[in-house]
Amino acid sequence: MDQKRIDRISELTRISRERPLTAEELAERAALRAEYIASVKRSLETQLENTYLVDDRGAKRPLPKKP
Numbered sequence: 597m598d599q600k601r602i603d604r605i606s607e608l609t610r611i612s613r614e615r616p617l618t619a620e621e622l623a624e625r626a627a628l629r630a631e632y633i634a635s636v637k638r639s640l641e642t643q644l645e646n647t648y649l650v651d652d653r654g655a656k657r658p659l660p661k662k663p
Contacts, residue, residue, distance in 0.1 A: 597635040601628055 648656040
């Protein structure tokens with residue numbers, strides 16, 4: 597997600613503190629928030645896929661996936 601979209605989420609949040617958002621603004625904010633959450637989840641999954649556990653003997657093994 598690019599910085600422009602994150603800034604738009606922040607802008608809509610600031611506006612919501614001053615006045616009620618219109619239905620279009622609420623829908624836009626919800627869509628942007630969902631996109632942001634999906635982006636954070638993808639980033640975390642990628643990070644966890646590249647995480648390895650090292651045992652006492654120095655052997656590395658990938659972090660097991662949870663079902």
